[in-house]
């Protein structure tokens with residue numbers, strides 16, 4: 162079995178698809194080594210194990226809205242597309258979505274997945290409770306009131322198998338999406354804050370070269386959109402962010418308002434998101450270092466040129482999850498879509514990390530990076546507390562794998 166990008170073959174001795182939560186509990190208790198696997202959209206061995214992989218997509222899907230608490234309880238294997246459709250049907254919405262709605266709720270949250278928006282939190286920041294199966298097979302529920310909660314949400318599956326989550330919801334809303342073409346670097350540097358706050362959610366696409374930001378996607382709650390974005394003109398036809406990408410797969414643009422879940426993701430739930438022939442990396446910096454980070458990436462444009470398909474600049478609000486990329490500060494993310502050329506990609510990452518890690522950049526847990534424990538630990542103020550929590554919850558390392566060995570030791 163391979164991941165979505167096809168660059169990684171899981172090495173687990175077996176993959177099991179339980180049909181009930183009690184079956185998940187039995188499986189976790191029985192095996193020496195286990196790990197949960199979501200919809201396989203990560204790009205590395207993060208979800209793998211030498212023992213049993215547990216896939217939750219056959220568990221009965223639960224999506225229960227509680228209007229009095231403005232929250233939804235959702236089973237872990239449900240994908241965002243399905244959750245979003247049902248929430249919208251009942252008059253509710255999520256604050257944020259990632260570019261791809263095909264990903265599982267638990268897998269996305271476990272890796273700190275996010276969308277974009279100065280005032281929008283990562284997907285994990287919407288979590289108000291988690292229900293997970295610990296190494297002894299026992300079900301535990303943690304809510305925001307629990308001391309361990311903030312360490313138990315973004316965990317890359319290292320504290321147990323999530324079976325249900327409760328998420329904050331908001332009343333449903335409409336979004337329009339407009340794409341602007343060709344924004345020069347000077348306009349970006351002179352107006353960075355104005356640009357990222359120009360809409361509810363903003364994404365800037367670049368290859369870091371002299372062409373600057375070749376597309377800026379504004380996703381707004383307003384009725385009208387600017388006729389000119391600091392000199393960038395609105396596109397008069399639907400755009401894909403990748404050269405040659407099929408516009409059938411991208412969400413409605415050209416300013417036509419529609420439901421939040423059909424505009425916030427870049428890709429339509431009904432289509433295969435892209436050619437799949439890609440790898441991804443992402444580094445998330447304290448927002449105050451955004452321009453220094455952009456400068457650093459521009460100076461490496463030639464270095465990346467052989468493998469880059471596009472890069473995307475996004476922002477997000479600070480949160481308090483210990484291993485979240487936005488822990489403690491408003492954040493800017495530099496996402497990279499690479500060619501599916503592992504050797505070429507892993508050859509460029511060290512120079513990028515050498516430039517970005519000193520600016521406080523944290524790698525996306527679900528994407529490709531090379532930094533290991535020594536470089537990562539100083540980037541997370543609550544790192545040691547997370548390690549202590551992990552030792553306490555999983556002293557035998559039932560949820561450990563080669564990825565956790567590199568990252569946590």
Ligand SMILES: Cc1cc2nc3c(=O)[nH]c(=O)nc-3n(C[C@H](O)[C@H](O)[C@H](O)COP(=O)(O)OP(=O)(O)OC[C@H]3O[C@@H](n4cnc5c(N)ncnc54)[C@H](O)[C@@H]3O)c2cc1C
Pocket residue numbers: 165196197198199200201202203204207208209217237238258259260261264265266267268269270271272273274275276316317318319321322323324434435441525527528
């Ligand atoms: C085309 C594409 C677009 C993307 N766009 C974005 C984006 O816009 N923003 C962004 O931040 N990321 C993005 N990603 C990255 C993606 O969101 C993450 O890789 C995410 O982890 C995928 O979820 P998954 O269910 O496929 O997880 P998997 O790859 O299956 O697993 C990832 C991790 O989650 C853990 N996990 C899964 N299920 C559970 C569970 N039930 N209990 C405990 N742990 C669990 C696994 O153990 C593993 O550690 C994108 C990826 C792709 C392929």
